[in-house]
Amino acid sequence: MVTFAGETRRSFLKLATVGGVMCAATPLFAFSKLDIAIGSYSYHSISLDAMIVQLKLLRIREIEISQDEYILLTNPKEELFHSTREKLDRAGIRCWSYYAGPIQNDQDIDRAIRFAKILGSSNITGDAPAPVLHPIDVKLTQAGLTFGLHNHYFPHIKFDYESPDEVWNAISGLSKTMGATADTGQFAICGYDPAAAILKLAPRLRMVHLKDIKAKGDEENVLLGTGIAHIPQVMSELRQMKFAGPVAIEYEKEGDTDPDMVKQVAYARSLA
Numbered sequence: 001m002v003t004f005a006g007e008t009r010r011s012f013l014k015l016a017t018v019g020g021v022m023c024a025a026t027p028l029f030a031f032s033k034l035d036i037a038i039g040s041y042s043y044h045s046i047s048l049d050a051m052i053v054q055l056k057l058l059r060i061r062e063i064e065i066s067q068d069e070y071i072l073l074t075n076p077k078e079e080l081f082h083s084t085r086e087k088l089d090r091a092g093i094r095c096w097s098y099y100a101g102p103i104q105n106d107q108d109i110d111r112a113i114r115f116a117k118i119l120g121s122s123n124i125t126g127d128a129p130a131p132v133l134h135p136i137d138v139k140l141t142q143a144g145l146t147f148g149l150h151n152h153y154f155p156h157i158k159f160d161y162e163s164p165d166e167v168w169n170a171i172s173g174l175s176k177t178m179g180a181t182a183d184t185g186q187f188a189i190c191g192y193d194p195a196a197a198i199l200k201l202a203p204r205l206r207m208v209h210l211k212d213i214k215a216k217g218d219e220e221n222v223l224l225g226t227g228i229a230h231i232p233q234v235m236s237e238l239r240q241m242k243f244a245g246p247v248a249i250e251y252e253k254e255g256d257t258d259p260d261m262v263k264q265v266a267y268a269r270s271l272a
Contacts, residue, residue: 033239033272034235034238034239034243034247034268034271034272035062035244035245035246035247036060036246036247036249036265036268036269036272037060037061037062037063037064037096037207037246037247037248037249038055038058038060038062038063038064038248038249038250038261038265039063039064039066039099039209039248039249039250040063040064040065040066040067041066041067041099041250041251041252042249042250042251042252042257042261043067043257043261044067044068045254045255045256045257046256048084048087049087052087052088052091052093054258054261055091055093056091056092056093058261058262058265060093060265061092061093061094062093062094062095062096062246062248063088063093063094063095063096063248064095064096064097064098064099064125064207064246064248065084065095065097065098065099065119065121066099066125066250070084070098070099070115071099071100071101072100072101072102072103072108072111072112072126073101073102076115078114078115078118081115081118081119082118084119085118085119085120088119089120094120095119095120095121096121096122096123096207096246097121097122097123097124097125097148097181097206097207097246097248098112098115098116098119098121098123098124098125099124099125099126099150100112100115100116100124100125100126101126101127102126102127102128103126103127103128103132103136104128104129104132105132106135106139109132109135109136109139109140110139112124112126113139113140113143113145116145117143121145122144122145122146123145123146123147123148123181123206123207124140124145124146124147124148125147125148125150125181125206125207126147126148126149126150127149127150127152127160127161128149129160130160130170133149133170133171133174133178134174136178137174137175137177137178140177140178141175141177145177146177146178146179146206147177147178147179147206148179148180148181148206148207149161149167149170149171149178149179149180149181150180150181150183150186150209151163151164151166151167151180151182151183151186151187151190151197152183152186153186153189153190153219155217155219162186162190162192163187163190163192164182164187164192164196164197164200164201165200167180167182167201168180168200168201168204171204172204176204178204179201179204179205179206180201180204180205180206181206181207181208181209182194182197182198182201182205182207182208182209183208183209183211183250184197184198184208184209184210184211184212184229184230184231184234185209185211185212185213185221185227185229185250186209186211187229188212188213188216188227188228188229188230189213189215189216189217189218189219190216191216191217193230194229194230194231194233194234195230195233195234195236195237198234198237198238198241199237202241202243205243205245206245207245207246207247207248208234208238208243208245208246208247208248209248209250210224210231210234210247210248210249210250210268211224211229211249211250211251211252212224212225212226212227212228212229212231213227213228213229214227214228215227215228216228219252221251221252221253223260223263223264223267224249224264224267224268225267231267231271232271235247235268235271235272236271239271239272247268247272249261249264249265249268251264
């Protein structure tokens with residue numbers, strides 16, 4: 001596991017903010033139970049090999065790669081993605097989406113596409129300044145990938161895509177390549193109802209980051225169903241719309257998260 005001077009993904013993203021596919025034809029909805037997946041940042045405190053052991057025990061077959069060492073801001077090397085793909089393939093785990101983090105320019109777009117292709121992903125999750133969304137649209141459409149614009153909260157900083165309306169307004173004028181990765185915890189921490197956000201973004205919803213938060217304005221993650229993110233209502237809305245994309249549990253806690261993840265996967269599956 002690579003450590004970056006004690007920094008976390010959130011501090012990398014904040015730095016970028018201050019500084020600056022399921023192919024489109026694939027149905028978003030299908031007649032089946034919800035696909036419970038994992039955002040790999042949930043296991044950022046352990047090695048990839050140890051994470052795979054846990055994923056196999058939990059019978060997880062799809063993930064989004066999202067640890068710090070993979071995001072664009074950390075300048076990852078191709079070898080990391082090749083070795084990760086080999087290990088995931090051996091374990092029978094698919095990397096459905098690659099979390100690229102902030103995308104600032106054409107070079108970032110090209111790198112994100114290259115890394116997603118190596119991982120075998122069909123979607124890229126991230127964010128970008130408004131002028132960069134159109135070139136993302138063009139290049140990902142040509143590459144046969146989709147994009148999920150991610151909502152965020154940062155203390156004392158107004159992020160461009162905090163509300164469901166801000167996400168929708170950013171993508172609705174672009175092609176269907178451009179969708180949303182809805183983070184329930186981030187919507188809740190900003191004071192928005194995650195279930196209402198899911199409904200708002202339903203026509204372009206690519207995947208969900210299923211996360212619960214202690215309180216508005218409080219970044220502390222809590223077990224699903226014990227915070228303010230209205231997880232049962234979110235899952236009910238996803239079931240009613242027969243959402244077919246991954247519902248990826250994401251748990252931003254430090255230390256050993258294995259016991260909590262066992263509980264969270266069981267809880268999510270009970271609502272799926």
